[in-house]
Amino acid sequence: EAGVTQSPTHLIKTRGQQATLRCSPISGHTSVYWYQQALGLGLQFLLWYDEGEERNRGNFPPRFSGRQFPNYSSELNVNALELEDSALYLCASSTGQPKRTDTQYFGPGTRLTVL
């Protein structure tokens, strides 16, 4: 069974540009989560999508947005890139029937570098 996949692996942009990151969840999973992992800051929750709807949002500005497609894959868009957006962006999926025993399954991440 294929795991969570993310593309691209690396992305280099300049300040002010837009970045688009993509994620495909494990087959049968309907929930997708996005996290930012900046150096020394651990995982910061960005967005949660389930069944095509945004279910929750972390403490990030509106220039961080995304969507989930009918096949449950997801895109994260970051507009007006700033230097401090440089980080590893992780996508995770789960079964979408929220319960406190849920395990999240993570992809390998997209390394975004803003110059």
Added chain:
Amino acid sequence: GDSVTQMEGPVTLSEEAFLTINCTYTATGYPSLFWYVQYPGEGLQLLLKATKADDKGSNKGFEATYRKETTSFHLEKGSVQVSDSAVYFCALLKSGGSYIPTFGRGTSLIVHP
């Protein structure tokens, strides 16, 4: 709000040494507790979990016991290997809330031959 506190790293050990990584949490209700591991260049993967008090999670020689009285979930391994070098994240998840896990900041483990 909910929080997870892990010991600061890096933790540096020699091969075959005993490992403890401390994790304490603050949460209302009855969370489940998790340890995730991130190997270099990879995403996180579940190492073990425990869903109620006194449960012990175990996997690949690692163990952690859910201690409600001390709000702790310390990770232990009796004999570490070089291949265990990674970053370890403690996390909690509870029902009736946002269903978003709360992660600790991660503890880097470096094992020398």
